[in-house]
Amino acid sequence: MGVDRIVAEANVAKTTLYRHFRSKDDLIAEVLERHHQLWLRDWLEPTTRERGDSPADRLLAIFDSLDEWFGDETFQGCLFINSLVETHDRSSPVRRASIKSIGDVYGFLERLSVEAAAPEPARLAHQIHLLVRGAIVAATEGRVNAVPEAREAARQLVERALPQT
Numbered sequence: 028m029g030v031d032r033i034v035a036e037a038n039v040a041k042t043t044l045y046r047h048f049r050s051k052d053d054l055i056a057e058v059l060e061r062h063h064q065l066w067l068r069d070w071l072e073p074t075t076r077e078r079g080d081s082p083a084d085r086l087l088a089i090f091d092s093l094d095e096w097f098g099d100e101t102f103q104g105c106l107f108i109n110s111l112v113e114t115h116d117r118s119s120p121v122r123r124a125s126i127k128s129i130g131d132v133y134g135f136l137e138r139l140s141v142e143a144a145a146p147e148p149a150r151l152a153h154q155i156h157l158l159v160r161g162a163i164v165a166a167t168e169g170r171v172n173a174v175p176e177a178r179e180a181a182r183q184l185v186e187r188a189l190p191q192t
Contacts, residue, residue, distance in 0.1 A: 055110065056120035062106050063128040071096075072135055082143035086136070086155060086185050090178035093159065097166040097174065104167035108160065132156065143189055151188045155181050 074092045079085030096102060103109075111125035133156045140148035140155075158177040165173035 052119055052121050056124040059106065059110060059121065059124040059128060063124075063131065066106075067128065067131055067135065071132075075135075075139075082139060083185055083189050086139050086143060086151075087178060087181055089136070089139075089155070089159060090162065090174050090181060093162055093166075093177075094174040102166070105160075105163045108163060129160075132159065140188075143185075145188045147188070151184060154184050158184075 071089070071092055074095070075085055075089045078088035078091050107125045107128040110121050111129065114122040114125065116122065133152055136155050136159070137148055137152035140151045143151075145151045158181050162173040162177035165177075
């Protein structure tokens with residue numbers, strides 16, 4: 028989407044847009060930050076926590092949350108992953124915002140792993156995060172079994188990491 032279209036759809040002058048954002052990339056980075064708040068903080072984290080009775084259950088409940096998201100008719104993949112893949116400039120604010128948001132999903136999984144008393148919470152969180160990202164890409168491709176397959180792999184990881192569950 029070009030700046031002219033953004034200005035037209037927002038019904039603002041270019042000078043107003045550039046007064047608030049130095050560049051189109053700065054505007055996109057701000058959109059990513061806002062989406063991060065709405066998607067991760069306001070939806071994914073509370074939804075996942077509500078779905079699991081125990082910390083170990085919550086590590087798997089993230090896949091139930093993803094399943095709900097993938098079933099939404101507006102699902103078009105992950106804005107953070109899509110933006111990262113489309114941004115080739117390593118110094119871009121879009122790239123930085125995408126990586127930060129993806130990293131915050133990992134941080135959430137690491138907190139859940141700590142709460143579950145995983146002996147190596149960072150490792151478990153990283154492994155589940157790989158499954159989450161893979162499920163998102165697979166669902167974007169139209170793979171209907173993305174969630175059950177990723178959830179099963181995560182269950183096995185959790186069982187190995189937390190033998191008492």
